[in-house]
Amino acid sequence: xxxxxxxxxxxxxxxxxxxxxxxxxxxxxxxxxxxxxxxxxxxxxxxxxxxxxxxxxxxxxxxxxxxxxxxxxxxxxxxxxxxxxxxxxxxxxxxxxxxxxxxxxxxxxxxxxxxxxxxxxxxxxxxxxxxxxxxxxxxxxxxxxxxxxxxxxxxxxxxxxxxxxxxxxxxxxxxxxxxxxxxxxxxxxxxxxxxxxxxxxxxxxxxxxxxxxxxxxxxxxxxxxxxxxxxxxxxxxxxxxxxxxxxxxxxxxxxxxxxxxxxxxxxxxxxxxxxxxxxxxxxxxxxxxxxxxxxxxxxxxxxxxxxxxxxxxxxxx
Amino acid sequence: xxxxxxxxxxxxxxxxxxxxxxxxxxxxxxxxxxxxxxxxxxxxxxxxxxxxxxxxxxxxxxxxxxxxxxxxxxxxxxxxxxxxxxxxxxxxxxxxxxxxxxxxxxxxxxxxxxxxxxxxxxxxxxxxxxxxxxxxxxxxxxxxxxxxxxxxxxxxxxx
Numbered sequence: 287x288x289x290x291x292x293x294x295x296x297x298x299x300x301x302x303x304x305x306x307x308x309x310x311x312x313x314x315x316x317x318x319x320x321x322x323x324x325x326x327x328x329x330x331x332x333x334x335x336x337x338x339x340x341x342x343x344x345x346x347x348x349x350x351x352x353x354x355x356x357x358x359x360x361x362x363x364x365x366x367x368x369x370x371x372x373x374x375x376x377x378x379x380x381x382x383x384x385x386x387x388x389x390x391x392x393x394x395x396x397x398x399x400x401x402x403x404x405x406x407x408x409x410x411x412x413x414x415x416x417x418x419x420x421x422x423x424x425x426x427x428x429x430x431x432x433x434x435x436x437x438x439x440x441x442x443x444x445x446x447x448x449x450x451x452x453x454x455x456x457x458x459x460x461x462x463x464x465x466x467x468x469x470x471x472x473x474x475x476x477x478x479x480x481x482x483x484x485x486x487x488x489x490x491x492x493x494x495x496x497x498x499x500x501x502x503x504x505x506x507x508x509x510x511x512x513x514x515x516x517x518x519x520x521x522x523x524x525x526x527x528x529x530x531x532x533x534x535x536x537x538x539x540x541x542x543x544x545x546x547x548x549x550x551x552x553x554x555x556x557x558x559x560x561x562x563x564x565x566x567x568x569x570x571x572x573x574x575x576x577x578x579x580x581x582x583x584x585x586x587x588x589x590x591x592x593x594x595x596x597x598x599x600x601x602x603x
Numbered sequence: 604x605x606x607x608x609x610x611x612x613x614x615x616x617x618x619x620x621x622x623x624x625x626x627x628x629x630x631x632x633x634x635x636x637x638x639x640x641x642x643x644x645x646x647x648x649x650x651x652x653x654x655x656x657x658x659x660x661x662x663x664x665x666x667x668x669x670x671x672x673x674x675x676x677x678x679x680x681x682x683x684x685x686x687x688x689x690x691x692x693x694x695x696x697x698x699x700x701x702x703x704x705x706x707x708x709x710x711x712x713x714x715x716x717x718x719x720x721x722x723x724x725x726x727x728x729x730x731x732x733x734x735x736x737x738x739x740x741x742x743x744x745x746x747x748x749x750x751x752x753x754x755x756x757x758x759x760x761x762x
Contacts, residue, residue: 292749371727392721394747401729413719415748479751 289386289400289407290582292416293458300585301458302435305426307591308574308581314350314599315577321599322352323589330383331357332375332399333410334366334390339550340410340419343575344387351580356382376402385583387419388412406586408579414448420549421454423578427571428506431545435462441500443469444510444530444555446476451549452510453480460489467504469497471526474512497530502539507532507565509548509555527554534559547571620646620668622690623680628653628661630683635665637679637712637761638672646670658686674701679712681705682757685741708746709733715745716756722747731762 290296296304313319329348333341345355358364358379366375372395379386380403388399393413400407411417429435440459442452446468456466456476466484468476468491475493484491494500501507512530517523531554532546545567548556552568560566584591592598626634631650635641640648649666656662671691680687681703691699711730715722722731722745732746743752 369726371724372721373728390721391719392723392748393717393719394715394721394745394749397747398721398727398729412721413748 289396289409289586290418291396291400291407291409293418293421293454293461295418298461301422301425304422304581304585305429305578307584308422308426308577309430310591310593310595311577311580313595315347315573315580317350317602319596319599320352320602321592321595323584323591324348324351324353324587327353327385327583327587328383329353329355329583330379330386330405331355332379332386332388332390333358334361334388334395335411337389337410339572339575340389341387343572344408344410344419344579346576347579347583350576351583353583372398373402379403380405385587387579408582408586411450414450414453416454417450418454419575419579419582420451421458422582423571423575424451424455424508424547424549425458426574426578427547427567428545430570430574431567432505432543435459435464437462438464438505439467439503440464440506440508441467441469441497441504442476442508442510443497443500445474445512446470446510447474448513449510449549452476452508455508456480456484456489456491457487460484460487460491465490465492467491467500468493469495469500469530471495471512471529473517473526495529497532498536501536501544502541504544505541507544507546509546509552511548511551511553511555531555531557532560533557534563537563537565540565615649616695617649617666617668617692618695620666620670620692621672622692623665623667623672623677623684623687624662624690625656625658625687626663626665626680626684627659627686628656628663631663631665633683633758633761634663634680634687637683638667638676640667640670674704677701677703678706679709682709682712682754705735705738707735709735709743711762713757713762714760715748715750716752716760717745717748717750720745720748720750733757 314321348355376399385406387408387410389410390412393415395412396409446452459466512527514523546565548568647668651664653661689701690697714731734744734746736742
């Protein structure tokens with residue numbers, strides 16, 4: 287069954303169309319108006335790994351559109367701990383729901399689930415693999431700020447080796463002709479196979495270890511969390527992590543329309559002083575997960591979003 | 604007598620069965636493993652290893668008696684012997700000539716080498732699928748996790 291496993295499942299035209307639908311759905315996502323486009327539909331939330339934003343925004347998205355949600359709940363209380371295969375788990379949820387959102391620690395799990403079931407799968411992260419619904423909300427946020435996706439200079443910074451959000455986003459950005467700069471410590475650099483893929487696509491990419499020198503030219507700085515557990519000792523971690531922290535004082539020469547994004551949760555890589563600047567966009571970005579996932583579920587379930595959402599919806603008293 | 608004819612006559616001609624020629628030198632044991640041929644209950648097999656070859660410098664030849672390998676079985680060999688030529692022998696004569704085809708996908712030929720791939724759980728029942736993304740040079744990716752695969756790693760993970 288078709289689903290969204292990687293960004294390769296969408297053409298550029300489909301991406302734009304889904305983002306356009308999402309934009310029209312904003313009043314529904316804000317809870318200002320009610321439009322039950324997915325009434326009678328059930329979303330199966332299958333999160334085999336911890337998730338706050340992705341799981342809750344999927345749930346909010348479905349409920350805002352009048353649908354319902356079932357959750358796997360804590361994996362520790364499910365049949366997974368008894369040794370149930372992903373195949374068997376998916377067979378169950380396939381029968382219980384109309385669409386499935388899934389996160390799994392193993393890479394390739396989303397494609398595997400899509401092959402094993404009849405309802406569409408939305409990949410909410412598979413190991414260090416892909417996270418395309420995050421990419422869609424990232425693209426929505428970038429377009430919201432810049433009015434376009436084309437030909438921007440985007441700096442992806444931090445843990446690019448294990449950060450699946452950075453993998454999916456970089457693929458998508460080069461498809462729109464963006465220049466992508468990978469700023470990371472050598473030990474956490476973008477995997478060579480991903481760079482090779484991007485170059486083969488004709489993408490314009492650069493690698494650097496110096497984040498701060500990229501700030502003044504950037505249209506977007508996309509920060510990711512450097513995980514302490516990736517380092518053999520704390521000294522090594524501190525040495526690297528310090529170079530990838532943004533403070534408000536670092537932004538004096540930034541372009542006025544530049545935005546700072548982060549898939550969250552952040553730890554220390556963005557200082558709270560940045561929150562008050564015009565550049566901070568990460569909380570808006572997290573909210574955009576709701577509206578983008580609303581649009582994606584409509585698209586995958588073949589439900590059209592009305593051209594005039596205001597006329598089609600009702601005010602919530 | 605050509606080099607090829609000399610090589611072929613190092614072992615007796617077979618009455619019925621399959622001859623696989625132009626296997627890269629030293630790879631015949633891997634080929635037998637991929638075809639599930641071996642062990643005490645196997646058909647008679649003759650092997651020639653590391654004989655001179657104009658095409659490959661060094662090649663192996665395998666003769667399997669009383670068994671006609673089918674196209675599906677042979678296509679598995681594309682991973683290690685893409686240029687092998689195959690003859691089906693009936694009554695000492697070549698009855699059919701087959702070539703090995705490298706299809707766009709190999710199903711249940713080898714397991715993905717990436718340790719965190721979903722298929723590394725041996726209890727997961729769906730087939731192991733490897734996609735051929737490029738042929739020269741050979742580029743293979745796992746259908747599920749998308750990781751690039753090294754041929755040597757796959758040979759160690761044959762099914």
